Amino acid sequence: MAQQRLRGVLSPVVTPFRKDYSPDAQRFVRHCKWLLAHGCSGLAVFGTNSEANSLSVNERIALLDSLLAADVDPSRMMPGTGCCALTDTVRLTEHAVKAGCAGVLMLPPFYYKDVSEEGLYRNFSEVVERVGDARLRIYLYHIPPVAVVGITKGLVERLLKKYPTAIAGMKDSSGDWNNTRTFLDAFAKSGFDIFPGSESFLLAGLRNGGAGCISATANVNPAAIDKLYREWQKPDADQQQEALNAVRKATGQYVMIPALKQVVAHYAGDPVWTTVRPPLTELTAAQAKKVIDDLKKLGFDMPGLAEAHAKAA
Amino acid sequence: MAQQRLRGVLSPVVTPFRKDYSPDAQRFVRHCKWLLAHGCSGLAVFGTNSEANSLSVNERIALLDSLLAADVDPSRMMPGTGCCALTDTVRLTEHAVKAGCAGVLMLPPFYYKDVSEEGLYRNFSEVVERVGDARLRIYLYHIPPVAVVGITKGLVERLLKKYPTAIAGMKDSSGDWNNTRTFLDAFAKSGFDIFPGSESFLLAGLRNGGAGCISATANVNPAAIDKLYREWQKPDADQQQEALNAVRKATGQYVMIPALKQVVAHYAGDPVWTTVRPPLTELTAAQAKKVIDDLKKLGFDMPGLAEAHAKAA
Numbered sequence: 001m002a003q004q005r006l007r008g009v010l011s012p013v014v015t016p017f018r019k020d021y022s023p024d025a026q027r028f029v030r031h032c033k034w035l036l037a038h039g040c041s042g043l044a045v046f047g048t049n050s051e052a053n054s055l056s057v058n059e060r061i062a063l064l065d066s067l068l069a070a071d072v073d074p075s076r077m078m079p080g081t082g083c084c085a086l087t088d089t090v091r092l093t094e095h096a097v098k099a100g101c102a103g104v105l106m107l108p109p110f111y112y113k114d115v116s117e118e119g120l121y122r123n124f125s126e127v128v129e130r131v132g133d134a135r136l137r138i139y140l141y142h143i144p145p146v147a148v149v150g151i152t153k154g155l156v157e158r159l160l161k162k163y164p165t166a167i168a169g170m171k172d173s174s175g176d177w178n179n180t181r182t183f184l185d186a187f188a189k190s191g192f193d194i195f196p197g198s199e200s201f202l203l204a205g206l207r208n209g210g211a212g213c214i215s216a217t218a219n220v221n222p223a224a225i226d227k228l229y230r231e232w233q234k235p236d237a238d239q240q241q242e243a244l245n246a247v248r249k250a251t252g253q254y255v256m257i258p259a260l261k262q263v264v265a266h267y268a269g270d271p272v273w274t275t276v277r278p279p280l281t282e283l284t285a286a287q288a289k290k291v292i293d294d295l296k297k298l299g300f301d302m303p304g305l306a307e308a309h310a311k312a313a
Numbered sequence: 314m315a316q317q318r319l320r321g322v323l324s325p326v327v328t329p330f331r332k333d334y335s336p337d338a339q340r341f342v343r344h345c346k347w348l349l350a351h352g353c354s355g356l357a358v359f360g361t362n363s364e365a366n367s368l369s370v371n372e373r374i375a376l377l378d379s380l381l382a383a384d385v386d387p388s389r390m391m392p393g394t395g396c397c398a399l400t401d402t403v404r405l406t407e408h409a410v411k412a413g414c415a416g417v418l419m420l421p422p423f424y425y426k427d428v429s430e431e432g433l434y435r436n437f438s439e440v441v442e443r444v445g446d447a448r449l450r451i452y453l454y455h456i457p458p459v460a461v462v463g464i465t466k467g468l469v470e471r472l473l474k475k476y477p478t479a480i481a482g483m484k485d486s487s488g489d490w491n492n493t494r495t496f497l498d499a500f501a502k503s504g505f506d507i508f509p510g511s512e513s514f515l516l517a518g519l520r521n522g523g524a525g526c527i528s529a530t531a532n533v534n535p536a537a538i539d540k541l542y543r544e545w546q547k548p549d550a551d552q553q554q555e556a557l558n559a560v561r562k563a564t565g566q567y568v569m570i571p572a573l574k575q576v577v578a579h580y581a582g583d584p585v586w587t588t589v590r591p592p593l594t595e596l597t598a599a600q601a602k603k604v605i606d607d608l609k610k611l612g613f614d615m616p617g618l619a620e621a622h623a624k625a626a
Contacts, residue, residue: 021399021439053397053424056404057369084366084397086334086590091369109592110424111366113459119592126334126591146426148461149592277399278439279422279432279462 005137005168005193006078006102007211009202009226011040011218012047014260015055015063017275023059025066027273027309031219031264032072034308039226040218043072044105046080048146048173049216049257054277057088061095074100078214082107082141086123090130093138103137103168105214110147117155124159128166136166143173143197150174153186160192171214173197177204184208199225200248203241206232216256217248220263220302243298250294254287255280262288263295267302268309318450318481318506319391319415320524322515322539324353324531325360327573328368328376330588336372338379340586340622344532344577345385347621352539353531356385357418359393361459361486362529362570367590370401374408387413391527395420395454399436403443406451416450416481418527423460430468437472441479449479456486456510463487466499473505484527486510490517497521512538513561516554519545529569530561533576533615556611563607567600568593575601576608580615581622 013035016027032043045067046052046060055063064079081092081104089106096104106127108120128136140159142151151170159167169192172180180196181204188194188209196205199215202225206212218225221244228240251259258276262283265273274282283291326348329340345356358380359365359373368376377392394405394417402419409417419440421433441449453472455464464483472480482505485493493509494517501507501522509518512528515538519525531538534557541553564572571589575596578586587595596604 048424054399054422056398056400059398059400085369085372086367087369087372109367111361111459112592113461115592116594119594122594123591146424148426278436279425279428281429281432281435 004075004102006042006076007193008041009039009212009218009222009229010042010044010078010195010214011035011222012044012049012214012216014219014257014264015050015052016273017277019272019275021275021277023055023063024272025063027270028063029066029070029072030308032067033070034305035219035222036072036076038304039222041212041226042076042078042102044078044080044214047105047214048143049219049260050080051257051277051280052080054280057083057091060092064095064099068099075102077101078103078105078139080105080107080141082109084109084111086126089127093127093131093136097131097133097136103139105139105141105171107141107143107147108149108151110149113148115149117152117158120149120155121158125162128163134165137168138166139168139193139195140170141173142170145173145175153182156183156187156192160187160190167192169193169195169211171195171197177201180205181208184210198248199244202228202244203232203237216260217251219260220251221247221300246298247295247300250291250298250300253291253294254283258282259291262291263302264305266292267305269306270309317388317415319355319389320506321354322352322525322531322535322542323355323357323391323508323527324348324535325357325362325527325529327532327570327577328363328365329586330590332585332588334588334590336368336376337585338376340583341376342379342383342385343621345380346383347618348532348535349385349389351617352535354525354539355389355391355415357391357393357527360418360527361456362532362573363393364570364590364593365393367593370396370404373405377408377412381412388415390414391416391418391452393418393420393454395422397422397424399439402440406440406444406449410444410446410449416452418452418454418484420454420456420460421462421464423462426461428462430465430471433462433468434471438475441476447478450481451479452481452506452508453483454486455483458486458488466495469496469500469505473500473503480505482506482508482524484508484510490514493518494521497523511561512557515541515557516545516550529573530564532573533564534560534613559611560608560613563604563611563613566604566607567596571595572604575604576615577618579605580618582619583622
């Protein structure tokens with residue numbers, strides 16, 4: 001893995017499927033390249049918004065390999081590798097490290113609930129030991145609204161003490177600023193990079209030592225989010241934050257993942273992008289229209305996306 | 314798959330691991346054979362109590378193959394095959410059908426929460442269509458305390474209407490008799506087999522058209538549970554139920570999975586059985602002692618287990 005830490009705006013890249021639900025590597029590569037050219041510092045492929053847990057281990061490996069084959073820079077990648085099974089997590093993490101990825105975003109094993117901090121410590125510890133590679137950089141993934149099982153302060157303390165290099169940071173998708181603030185206050189100064197899981201907390205995060213954000217909406221609005229990341233000390237930072245919030249609110253007013261795909265489909269002029277794997281369902285026609293209409297009212301656009309797809313097709 | 318429906322007492326077989334957390338096929342086969350010889354009608358391998366979601370797809374396939382290689386009858390098997398990823402569920406289900414298993418126990422995809430009934434319908438429907446085998450028998454697995462995502466009455470109605478043969482029944486591990494009763498009243502008469510997820514509801518279930526039970530404790534107490542299954546219309550049925558409840562209470566007083574393994578380890582005289590994969594942790598020594606002491610006070614035993622292991626070793 002690259003020794004340069006990945007910071008800034010990362011997109012949990014939405015995964016395109018064909019109508020038969022098979023992953024579409026070509027569209028995936030196109031979207032990743034568009035994101036990197038339009039403000040994303042990095043690609044948090046195989047996150048929650050990527051429907052990563054709806055993919056098999058082999059499907060994730062094949063998609064990552066397709067990015068590498070298309071010369072997408074692995075030092076700008078932070079693939080999600082945390083699974084319920086230790087052996088799956090190790091396999092995906094090893095593959096990412098060997099590919100030269102900047103880091104990996106790691107969910108805790110999320111099937112069993114009410115597990116102990118000791119059990120979670122053993123899980124992450126075992127992954128570090130088995131991968132056994134000095135290049136490994138793990139970003140712990142806290143998303144209790146979905147995974148239910150979360151990352152606690154005590155767990156981070158124990159892991160950092162034992163693996164100060166391998167444990168590189170976390171993504172906090174609790175949606176709770178008080179939680180993010182607690183982790184920032186406790187760990188940011190030690191070089192542990194904390195990414196809020198939404199650009200709604202980008203400015204507040206940066207003002208308190210945050211490393212950027214890893215946000216669903218960076219799939220559709222990367223340039224504006226990156227602008228605030230670079231200009232957070234400018235006088236109009238709060239106004240920029242408000243404009244980001246408005247786009248996020250319009251996009252996420254129904255269900256986020258099908259909405260992101262709807263927005264990409266619309267601006268790419270490529271309806272197959274609306275496909276989601278079960279158990280998710282696409283937006284209704286009325287919902288889709290409302291999202292696009294609301295975004296248009298805000299003057300929202302995805303410049304170059306249609307051209308990127310037309311050129312590739 | 315066998316056309317004879319599997320009914321009676323099924324054990325969600327605990328999965329033995331070596332100290333390095335690798336699955337131990339030999340001990341697994343021994344325990345499965347002991348269970349079938351001591352009251353279990355069937356083996357619900359790869360259930361929640363089997364730590365199935367802590368195993369990779371390949372690990373589950375290898376363990377099932379090791380049972381087949383040891384001449385364990387597939388018409389007495391109901392392996393768990395429901396994963397977060399549709400492609401994993403299809404792969405495991407196809408393997409089970411081709412092996413001749415009586416049925417499969419299928420969790421809904423459990424990563425995304427608050428998913429729609431339509432999304433879950435599409436998931437199960439897609440599995441049936443892709444497997445495309447008339448022998449397929451699916452038992453829907455409802456365990457909201459762990460999976461959070463559950464099986465609703467409306468979902469069963471839609472699936473049964475479209476796939477009256479493939480949708481064969483369900484396991485209800487809600488721990489809520491009112492829920493089990495609702496499903497029994499709605500579907501038991503139509504030949505949809507409902508298994509409560511605990512022998513605590515065995516008698517009540519049988520009195521209301523239930524098909525038996527699929528219960529954690531059937532790993533350690535199969536003969537007594539099977540006795541009540543066969544004798545539920547006898548005058549001492551309620552007393553038998555009370556005795557089963559006492560064993561279950563003693564066993565599950567801390568955390569069920571490590572406790573089951575502790576009990577097997579004790580009666581097999583084989584300490585490696587206590588190993589659990591992270592994020593689970595074994596019982597403390599004091600907890601282990603309390604469980605065994607309480608079971609002994611009840612006159613509990615696992616006859617033939619030590620011999621089965623000694624013979625094989």
